[in-house]
Amino acid sequence: MVGSGVEVNATMSSNGSLAIGKSMERLRVANGESFDPMAVVTEPVPPVADSNGHDAEKGREIVLGKNVHTTCLEVTEPDADDESTGDKEAYMASVLARYRKTLVERTKYHLGYPYNLDFDYGALAQLQHFSINNLGDPFIESNYGVHSRQFEVGVLDWFARLWEIEKNDYWGYITNCGTEGNLHGILVGREVFPDGILYASKESHYSVFKAARMYRMECVKVATLVTGEIDCTDFKRKLLPNKDKPAIINVNIGTTVKGAVDDLDLVIQTLEECGYSHDRFYIHCDGALFGLMMPFVKKAPKVSFKKPIGSVSVSGHKFVGCPMPCGVQLTRLQHINALSSNVEYLASRDATIMGSRNGHAPIFLWYTLNRKGYKGFQKEVQKCLRNAHYLKDRLREAGISAMLNELSSTVVFERPRDEEFVRRWQLACEGNMAHVVVMPSVTVEKLDFFLNEIIQGRSIWYKDGNVHPPCLAADIGSNNCSCALHK
């Protein structure tokens, strides 16, 4: 009986046409229940939804940027003879080839985001055939055997050494992005202090405020200095009336827009001055970009678990460089037991934000860390800081408002007037500011190319003297502003 069900397989037409099944007898299986595994819907291709006369683009309000729906690559049903003609394969190959060309072009002109686009993972291409998944806890093997925990833990140990915490004292995992690190760090903080108030400077990454909303936490925004650093005078002002509640603090090791590094030591000192003992606050360090750069810079405030911090996160696709976003999240082992629960199904522990976890990312990171080592990263940090200074100085020489924080490779400058120029160089903008994040993939040649274009652009945008470059004094300080008033 059952055999017949299986044999049917062989008689199915190979193009998947669905006349089959019609004449099939219902399969009556051993335990008496009736079930026909062949009983599929007769028309698997769903109808295109009736638009009820709606205009095709009406209804979807576009808030910002460009609407992707108009340019999307539709998935189409294969024709019955596609396998013999090869039309479909040819079509897809042509789409991919065109797309690859766009990627080359877009990568070439990219300056705005802190992504190191310079990597070669050719040796790892062989692993793309496997569904690698580190579901559950990195330190506890699950029943799913196709994982890369041995690489993941190697990478975590490397960061633990960088941030000065013993192997037996930390817990961590490789996340999908910087946001996941922040979501995790703040969640750990909340679990440690369920009634804690979240403090974060207003220039913190948007994921910090998203976390507060998701987790239903009271959140207090703290003012910033013109550099973008947290203003500890204001922090004190905000702490004092809330002294009865524990504090959970997000400290930025490089803000998103200005690359400002909050002074961790001053934050701790402020907490102490306000009467917070070390068991009444939790500090999460959002080191998205600079968490990996700061340890190599001499005068940077050290991010270290020897100080009273709870967690540190850093992105893996930024300074390290990785085809897909990823990040590293480290916290103290003592905190994680409160958060986690055992999941028998996985034979692992659920202490991460996500469940299934990308097993390729740890291998990419492991590969790069092994090749470069701490010394290699230090060299790249030097190069980035040097090139960032080069860019800032050249901009200032050309009469363009620009700022570079001392510990940063993020050059903030006057937003180019032409949106096409912004798009071409993929500049992230906020108000009158744009920025370039000088990453290892950004060479002096690329910067020169960019500088020539912006100088040339400005000579056109501002040629008739009717419009003037914007004043950036409020954004980056009058000493960095080259507007008509401040230059």
Next chain:
Amino acid sequence: MVGSGVEVNATMSSNGSLAIGKSMERLRVANGESFDPMAVVTEPVPPVADSNGHDAEKGREIVLGKNVHTTCLEVTEPDADDESTGDKEAYMASVLARYRKTLVERTKYHLGYPYNLDFDYGALAQLQHFSINNLGDPFIESNYGVHSRQFEVGVLDWFARLWEIEKNDYWGYITNCGTEGNLHGILVGREVFPDGILYASKESHYSVFKAARMYRMECVKVATLVTGEIDCTDFKRKLLPNKDKPAIINVNIGTTVKGAVDDLDLVIQTLEECGYSHDRFYIHCDGALFGLMMPFVKKAPKVSFKKPIGSVSVSGHKFVGCPMPCGVQLTRLQHINALSSNVEYLASRDATIMGSRNGHAPIFLWYTLNRKGYKGFQKEVQKCLRNAHYLKDRLREAGISAMLNELSSTVVFERPRDEEFVRRWQLACEGNMAHVVVMPSVTVEKLDFFLNEIIQGRSIWYKDGNVHPPCLAADIGSNNCSCALHK
């Protein structure tokens, strides 16, 4: 001045040794501030943390499974002469080759998790050189140009058609995994009904209860039938005393352990019977695995946005198959505006859980959907259901307790007594139950191989008659139990 800083680069020793900088003059830059980008720490390699005499494995309590720390692949600092000797490259190549061999082996013996391991993305290997990131909203292009939104929206449209919602009425995105879909769906529900109570059957995925905890939502667990489906009698009992508050319901389109499909229509009917109008409940359908299978099965309750549901999620690495975990999340556009906020920095909108988003996953999905089409998936669904029946029947014939839900390809059976056997076949277990999820990559040959091994194993485990196979009547019903009492 600045030029000198840049030239220094060329004089740096190529092996990254850091004697440099010592004799460097501080760079005095144009605007008068002093800064030395070369001032790095003299010893970039952090010391190995002092273990203070702790035992190396003490302190890390291992809750379940195996401790990975003992087998991890340490990241080591390159030697100064590595580039000339090639030793490091050779070491890494050997690690990767060994690892690849393990993956082949582990993939071969995999049966327990619902991952389709049968895919060929060779045509996409060329894209691994790019840092593809769909940060922000799929429908609104951000300033970062190296993205794959055109593929992502194509994939979303395909699913919108499958789940019967118009292009202009839905919003969605490609997630990192099933958990992210559940986190998103439940968050949307909570934002729509801030004081809503979350209802979920106790056999729901652990991420549903994690969401409740993260989001500080009141959560009511509902009992299940022996099949694993939600017990709507109990659901009604739980709803009635809470009628003053809106309901947010997680409906399982395939539970994790038993592959049970909650009866969506009965859930809606129960809500209506309890007096809930359609504007007082929000249904999230967790279609992790079966969300893509059910539409092709004739007698399955249809998952459709024509019914009063709020969101549907499905995993991409399960039935479709993908090297890394991913998923698809769809909701009604009207709901998303409440959740989202604009992020000027991105020139996009923040309505997703994560910020940076893997841009490769959409291309993998797009590629497979295009190649297989709705018809191809239907064929695979048929094959899986047929093979699942084959497995269940063979197990029962061999006197092994086993259950297969009608709409499912998850065969639940007696947990093998030998943990080594469980690990070898990577079976997910809970209590006395183990399961095999029959995916497109699971052939009859593989099942026969497995069946022979388990039958042989049992003849050893239970040969002396001192121990007996466990009774599974409570888990899967006495009619499916083959224990001494029920056979």
